[in-house]
Amino acid sequence: MPTLTLLQAINDGLKTSMREDDSVLLFGEDVGKKGGVFLVSEGIQAEFGKERCFDSPLSEDGIIGTAIGMAMNGLRPIAEIQFQDFIFPAFDQIVSEAAKLRYRSGGQYTAPMVIRTPYGGGIRGGLYHSQSGEAYFCHTPGLKVVVPSTPHDAKGLLIASIQDPDPVLFLEPKALYRAVKGEVPEGSYTVDLTSLRVVREGEGVTVFCYGAMVPVCEAAAKEAEKNGIDCHIVDLRTLYPLDEEGVIEAAKRTGRVVVVHEAPRFCGYGGEISAMIAESAIEYMEAPIRRVTGFDTPFPNTLEHHYLPDKRRVLDAVEFVHNY
Amino acid sequence: MSTTEPLTVIEPDGGVNGYDPGLTEDELLHCYRSMLAVRLFDELCLKLQRSGRIGFSIPNEGIEATQVGAASALRKSDWIFPSYRDFGMALYHGVSPVEMMHNMFGNAADSAKGRQMPVHFSFVEPIRFYSISSPIGTHIPQAVGAAYAAKLRGEDTVMLASFGDGGTSSLGFHSGLNFAAVWKAPVVFLCQNNGYAISCTVEEQTASDGFAIKAQAYGMPGVVVDGNDLFAVRKVVSEAVERARTGGGPTLVEAKTFRMGGHSTSDDPRSYVPAELFESWRAKDPIPRFEKYLAGAGLLTSDTRANLEKEVRAEIQDAARQAEATAKPGLETIFSDVYATLPEHLRRQGQEAFDLAARKGDAAAGGGEFPL
Numbered sequence: 001m002p003t004l005t006l007l008q009a010i011n012d013g014l015k016t017s018m019r020e021d022d023s024v025l026l027f028g029e030d031v032g033k034k035g036g037v038f039l040v041s042e043g044i045q046a047e048f049g050k051e052r053c054f055d056s057p058l059s060e061d062g063i064i065g066t067a068i069g070m071a072m073n074g075l076r077p078i079a080e081i082q083f084q085d086f087i088f089p090a091f092d093q094i095v096s097e098a099a100k101l102r103y104r105s106g107g108q109y110t111a112p113m114v115i116r117t118p119y120g121g122g123i124r125g126g127l128y129h130s131q132s133g134e135a136y137f138c139h140t141p142g143l144k145v146v147v148p149s150t151p152h153d154a155k156g157l158l159i160a161s162i163q164d165p166d167p168v169l170f171l172e173p174k175a176l177y178r179a180v181k182g183e184v185p186e187g188s189y190t191v192d193l194t195s196l197r198v199v200r201e202g203e204g205v206t207v208f209c210y211g212a213m214v215p216v217c218e219a220a221a222k223e224a225e226k227n228g229i230d231c232h233i234v235d236l237r238t239l240y241p242l243d244e245e246g247v248i249e250a251a252k253r254t255g256r257v258v259v260v261h262e263a264p265r266f267c268g269y270g271g272e273i274s275a276m277i278a279e280s281a282i283e284y285m286e287a288p289i290r291r292v293t294g295f296d297t298p299f300p301n302t303l304e305h306h307y308l309p310d311k312r313r314v315l316d317a318v319e320f321v322h323n324y
Numbered sequence: 325m326s327t328t329e330p331l332t333v334i335e336p337d338g339g340v341n342g343y344d345p346g347l348t349e350d351e352l353l354h355c356y357r358s359m360l361a362v363r364l365f366d367e368l369c370l371k372l373q374r375s376g377r378i379g380f381s382i383p384n385e386g387i388e389a390t391q392v393g394a395a396s397a398l399r400k401s402d403w404i405f406p407s408y409r410d411f412g413m414a415l416y417h418g419v420s421p422v423e424m425m426h427n428m429f430g431n432a433a434d435s436a437k438g439r440q441m442p443v444h445f446s447f448v449e450p451i452r453f454y455s456i457s458s459p460i461g462t463h464i465p466q467a468v469g470a471a472y473a474a475k476l477r478g479e480d481t482v483m484l485a486s487f488g489d490g491g492t493s494s495l496g497f498h499s500g501l502n503f504a505a506v507w508k509a510p511v512v513f514l515c516q517n518n519g520y521a522i523s524c525t526v527e528e529q530t531a532s533d534g535f536a537i538k539a540q541a542y543g544m545p546g547v548v549v550d551g552n553d554l555f556a557v558r559k560v561v562s563e564a565v566e567r568a569r570t571g572g573g574p575t576l577v578e579a580k581t582f583r584m585g586g587h588s589t590s591d592d593p594r595s596y597v598p599a600e601l602f603e604s605w606r607a608k609d610p611i612p613r614f615e616k617y618l619a620g621a622g623l624l625t626s627d628t629r630a631n632l633e634k635e636v637r638a639e640i641q642d643a644a645r646q647a648e649a650t651a652k653p654g655l656e657t658i659f660s661d662v663y664a665t666l667p668e669h670l671r672r673q674g675q676e677a678f679d680l681a682a683r684k685g686d687a688a689a690g691g692g693e694f695p696l
C-alpha cells in the first residue's frame with residue numbers, strides 16, 4: 001500500500017472517483033491550471049481536461065448554486081471553496097437550497113454533490129483563513145458534514161461522499177494536509193459516512209475530537225500515559241449525521257469525558273456531544289464533562305497558538321476529569 | 325458612457341503632449357517618492373517573508389501608478405476602502421512605513437493588535453484607510469453605505485472603493501454598484517484589472533469586454549484607464565471624485581495594469597502566467613515611465629534619484645527593524661475588542677488562559693491576573 005499525505009490521499013480520492021464515474025467533475029477558484037491554492041487538485045485538469053476540472057469566477061454563491069443545478073441534472077459535482085472562511089456568500093445556497101431540495105420537492109429533486117473546503121487554524125491565517133465553521137452546518141438538516149483526520153479516511157470518506165445521494169460538506173483540516181502520512185489502499189473504497197474511528201483504546205478518560213485536533217489529542221494522551229492516565233480517543237469524523245450510539249458507548253466506557261475542537265465553545269459542536277451524553281448516560285458519569293475549544297472570540301493571528309487547543313490544554317482537561 | 329480603450333497621458337518617452345497634471349513640483353516628487361516607497365516596501369517584505377521573519381506578504385510591484393494616481397485624487401477627509409494590494413494608497417497619504425511594518429510583524433504596536441494577517445492594514449489617520457477584510461468584495465457595499473451617511477449629513481466626503489478584477493464577480497460588487505447608482509452615492513469604484521485573480525484569467529472571470537462596461541447596466545459612467553500611467557489614473561479618478569463630490573453619483577474606473585509577481589508569497593505564478601506576459605509588462609513599468617517625465621521636466625537626475633532611493637530604503641529598513649524589535653501582543657488582546665465591554669464569559673476564558681499559562685509555565689504568555 002502506498003504511503004500518502006492527507007493532501008495526496010484527497011488528490012487520489014478525487015482522481016479515483018473521476019476515473020470511475022464520468023459524471024464526477026471538480027470546479028472552483030484556482031482548482032484547474034494551478035491545481036488549487038494548496039495543490040490538492042494538482043494534475044487533475046491535465047488528466048481529465050478542462051470540461052471536468054476548471055476554474056470558476058470568484059463567487060462562492062455562483063459555485064454552489066451552479067453545482068446544485070449540475071447535481072439535479074445528472075452530474076456529480078465536487079465544488080471547492082478555497083477556504084471555509086469564504087463559504088458564507090454561499091450560505092444561502094447551501095442551507096436554504098442544497099440541504100432542503102429533497103425535502104421541499106418531496107424527493108423529486110435532489111442535490112448529490114460534495115463541497116470540499118479546507119478549514120481550521122495552524123497556518124497563521126488570522127481571522128479569515130483559520131475558522132472552523134462546522135457548527136453552522138451541523139445545524140442544517142439535509143446536509144452531511146464530514147471531517148477526515150487520516151489519509152486513509154480522507155480518501156475513503158471522500159469517495160463515499162461523492163457517491164452519496166445527498167449533499168456533503170467535506171471539511172479538510174488544512175493543518176494536516178502535509179503533516180500526516182499513512183497507508184492508503186489503491187483503487188476505490190469507502191468509509192461509512194456515519195461511523196466513528198477509535199484512535200486509541202483506553203479505560204481512563206474518553207476524548208472526543210475530529211480533524212486537526214486528533215493528533216493534538218494523541219500527543220496529550222501520550223503525555224497523560226506518563227502520569228498513569230489511560231485515554232480512549234474517538235475521532236468523530238462524520239459529524240452529521242453522527243453515530244450517536246457509538247458516542248454514548250464510548251462515554252460510558254470510562255465515565256469521564258473531554259471534548260476537543262478548534263471552533264469557539266458557545267453553541268459549538270462539543271455542546272451537542274455534552275448534551276447527548278448528559279441526556280443518555282449521565283448516570284455513568286464520574287466527572288463533569290470538559291470542553292477544550294477555541295475561545296469565544298474571532299480567530300487571532302500572532303497569538304493563534306494560544307487560541308488553538310494544544311497538548312497543554314487538552315492534558316489539563318484530561319487531568320481534571322481524571323482526578324475529579 | 326463606457327469606453328474600452330484605456331486613457332493614456334504619459335508616453336513611453338515621458339512626453340505628456342501638453343497635459344497639465346495640476347501638481348506642484350513638491351507634489352510631483354511626492355508622487356514619485358510614494359511609488360518608490362511601494363516598490364521598496366514590497367521588495368523588503370518579500371525578503372522578510374523568505375527569510376522567515378514575517379509570515380506572508382502580497383506583491384505590489386507593477387501596480388504603483390494605479391495606487392498612487394488614485395490616492396492623489398483624494399483629500400484627507402475622503403475615505404479609502406482598500407484591497408490588500410494597495411500599499412501606495414496608504415504611503416501616499418502619509419501612513420508611515422513603520423506603522424505598516426507593525427502590521428506585517430503582527431506586533432503589539434500594530435493598529436489591529438496582531439489579529440489580522442500581514443497586509444490587512446487599518447488606519448484612521450492621516451486618512452481613513454478602512455480595515456481590510458480578506459473576504460473579497462465585502463467592502464464594496466460598505467463604502468456605499470458610508471458614502472450615503474456622508475451625503476445625508478451634507479458632507480462632501482468621497483469614498484474610494486478599490487478591488488481587483490476577481491472582485492467584480494463577488495456579491496458585494498453587484499449590490500454595491502446597484503445601490504450606489506440608485507442612491508447617487510458619492511463613491512468611486514476602482515477596479516484594478518491586474519490580469520489575474522490568483523490564477524484565474526480575465527477571460528475566465530468575465531465574458532464582458534473588460535470591466536468598465538459593467539457600469540453601463542448599473543446606470544453610472546465606466547472609464548478605462550492605463551493603470552501604469554500615474555497621470556492618466558490621477559486624471560480619471562479626479563474626474564470621478566469631482567463628480568461624486570458635486571452630487572453626480574458614482575463612477576466605475578477600470579485601471580488596466582499587471583501584477584508583476586505571484587498573487588502572494590504563497591503563490592508561484594510560473595504555473596499559470598506565461599513568461600512573455602511578464603516581459604511585455606516589464607517594459608511598461610510605471611516607475612521608469614514616470615521618471616522619464618520627471619527627468620524631462622527637470623525634476624529628477626540620476627543623482628537625485630539615487631539619493632532619494634537611498635533615503636527611502638533606509639527609512640523602510642529602519643521601519644522593519646523597529647517593528648521586529650517590538651514585542652508581540654499580550655494574551656489579553658485575544659479577548660479585547662470582541663465587544664465594547666468585555667462580557668463575563670470572555671473575562672472567565674481570559675483568566676483561564678492566564679491561569680493555564682502560569683500553571684504550565686508558558687513564559688510567552690506571562691500569567692497572573694487577567695488585566696481586562
Ligand SMILES: Cc1ncc(C[n+]2csc(CCOP(=O)(O)OP(=O)(O)O)c2C)c(N)n1
Nearest residue numbers: 086409458459460488489490491520521522
Ligand atoms: C470571498 C472570497 N473568496 C475567495 C477568496 C480567496 N482569494 C483571495 S484573493 C483572490 C483573488 C482575488 O483576485 P482579484 O480580485 O482580481 O484581486 P488581486 O488579488 O488580483 O489584486 C481569491 C480567490 C477570498 N479572499 N474571498
